[in-house]
Amino acid sequence: MARPPGGGAARPARAPPASGAPARPGHARQGSRGATVATPHTRRGDTRRRIQDAALSLFVQQGYEKTSLREIAEQLDVTKAALYYHFRTKEDILVSVFQDLARPLDDLIAWGREQPPTLETRRELLRRYSAALDEASPVFRFVQENQAAVRDLSVGETFKKRMFALFELIREEDAPLSGQVRAISALFTIHAGTFALRDIEGDPEEKRAAILEVALDLITAADGGGTAGRPG
Amino acid sequence: MARPPGGGAARPARAPPASGAPARPGHARQGSRGATVATPHTRRGDTRRRIQDAALSLFVQQGYEKTSLREIAEQLDVTKAALYYHFRTKEDILVSVFQDLARPLDDLIAWGREQPPTLETRRELLRRYSAALDEASPVFRFVQENQAAVRDLSVGETFKKRMFALFELIREEDAPLSGQVRAISALFTIHAGTFALRDIEGDPEEKRAAILEVALDLITAADGGGTAGRPG
Amino acid sequence: MARPPGGGAARPARAPPASGAPARPGHARQGSRGATVATPHTRRGDTRRRIQDAALSLFVQQGYEKTSLREIAEQLDVTKAALYYHFRTKEDILVSVFQDLARPLDDLIAWGREQPPTLETRRELLRRYSAALDEASPVFRFVQENQAAVRDLSVGETFKKRMFALFELIREEDAPLSGQVRAISALFTIHAGTFALRDIEGDPEEKRAAILEVALDLITAADGGGTAGRPG
Amino acid sequence: MARPPGGGAARPARAPPASGAPARPGHARQGSRGATVATPHTRRGDTRRRIQDAALSLFVQQGYEKTSLREIAEQLDVTKAALYYHFRTKEDILVSVFQDLARPLDDLIAWGREQPPTLETRRELLRRYSAALDEASPVFRFVQENQAAVRDLSVGETFKKRMFALFELIREEDAPLSGQVRAISALFTIHAGTFALRDIEGDPEEKRAAILEVALDLITAADGGGTAGRPG
DNA sequence: TATGAATGAGGCTTCATTCAT
């Protein structure tokens, strides 16, 4: 019977995306692939990827619930049935996008666990998180704006776990409550700030720097103890 | 029919149901009514309110898109058509809930505009915002978790405007970028912190205090300038 | 129990519209009553009439099926329930309008039956029919445009019978087929011509005259026999 | 999905179902297919056509508004959703039926425009119109009986335009008013006569002939001027 | 003489999904 791939693990033989190699940098428009080294075949076997791209793009634009498979298919000029050749369900598309795009976060957490739990580690975590956000931005934004929809999707649980893990790495276990809050706040500052500042004036790079600065201050103050935002 | 109550604002003069008085304090659980003064609660004529309560409750639990009018009706043991007697559309239910529940935020903004733009005013704004959040929490949580769904609902625009107005009051117009970020961050700390800390240990009142403390520090530091978290 | 009148025959005591007196001439806009002698009470007990007027007006504008009781009620600034105080069903409203407005046609048929079946009688029937159409135009137009909708309403059967009766009076029983067709054609010319020529140029009175002239010619030719349009 | 067949005109190149060829002659009863050349009628792939047939049949029987998609679907033993696979809306079904069936009228108009505007042309137009009516009868009858319903459907405008075009061809531009009326009357005689005489005695072919004769007389008289119905 | 509240049926439409080809 038709539909060999589709499954989570059982990918078709062709081009197993394997570890983490091609990384998909831009992810900007549908069908985007490598940047410098142009992949020659314009549309050959990359349908799966194109679906992911289109789906994410629409999910981000309109929300998960409000995006129908019809729309995704239409945007790609493919039939709905084609989507089902590549993915088992609508949720599966989302999951697959996450598997690819949330890796930076996984890597970050893995890295964090290997470091000593010093202030500098925590600061570096924030720096790296900020950078990661810049890259994988769509997924994060998607999660932020679709919390309710995503809550009882497998992806929701996954994501929550990761954020919590990150939080665990960033806070100082036995700091006072205000310290914990500062840690969370640092995280949120990066997270939400990134999106909130979009609508506001200024050079993107400068803005990112400012956000990071504030977050670092927060974490530093957290370390110092309750004297709020003042390490010294 | 000629004048169903469902109309936006222009309610008919007669039959003034809850023309502003009882303010609905808790609104936490479905069907919750007055706290101190026992409202008789005749279960007749309060259907409109019951719909609002049930709807909000479900919207918060499952998200706006995933909550169907059928569910709302079933929960109230009423037909769907009954909902349509009281409200013109699904969105209208949401809007009406907002009209009632977002007032604290409006009041806060109004108050803020009458004050001199001093640091102390900004601090007081944060304090009051924190208190308001505690009360109207469901609506705010709803907005936070349903951003995508709410984006192209009239309610979305409204809410965004209000948040922006609040931001305008809280930031110092010509502070450096990092100051602006700190202002936003203070707001988010209260906002998101309130929800994020729910899943975490500790006494609610203490947590609120800690969150507020951090936010106040942020705004204070913002005032001091770029020296991040350190006013002096 | 409420709802004393409503029924077809059992009208409330107040102002039994009785025979055919007030005739309702203009029927132009909602609430129109006598022309010269202004009825003083602007809105007292005439609700029944106002409903009929509004209903007919909407039925004509939008069609019977597409006009809802809500719309009628809204236009009168009354509740739907009020309509049900005056009429038992939606169809009843239509029926009542017909009862009042189709009388000219009944009278015409009655008159025709008392006359000798001469050509001149037939010609006079057409003349009077043309005049009747001008007055009761809305109902006729309504029937013409809502044939499908009206077909299985009691009103449909009634109307069909009347038109057939008129046809019987106008045709010459044992004329050749083409004569019969000419008779029908004469009727249709008046009927449809009245509506079709609306969108076209010219003075209304002149147009009516022209239509009548053609119809009279047709009936005259019909009388002459098969020699098509030539009496002599 | 990407390209459902339901699209208005721009059908995809492949899968050209009925791209103009078989013209669907009778279309009288539901499911009727070709007459002389036995179409295999595999009951597979002809669903679109079957929908059109069933729909027209029901539209004619009960009227457009009173025919629900449920009924259509039930009659075909298909789900409502199946209808939506083939057509985008209820109106679309109607439109598609028209596109196929109103062509004879279009052709007639096109032909008329190429002829010199002589009396004989006008007479031939009537003859051909009478023949066309006989064939595409259901659609015309449908329009006649559902004027109100069809008025604000795209199909209504279209049809009106066509009838007006035909009228323009048939009348003599600068004839006196009565001449114009005669032209319209000729059209209506064919149009309405065709339906009105159904309920009446006699051989169909004879009836058609009689109707045509009267119409031709009318147009001839129109040409002669005001002497109504008399060619000589 | 009406209204307020509600109902049950049904309308059109869309969705995620399936499966033979």
Place this chain on the structure above:
DNA sequence: CATGAATGAAGCCTCATTCAT
């Protein structure tokens, strides 16, 4: 590698109607 055809469930909404007050 994909399409064409279809389904069952459900969505939002509107309608004519009822009945206690």
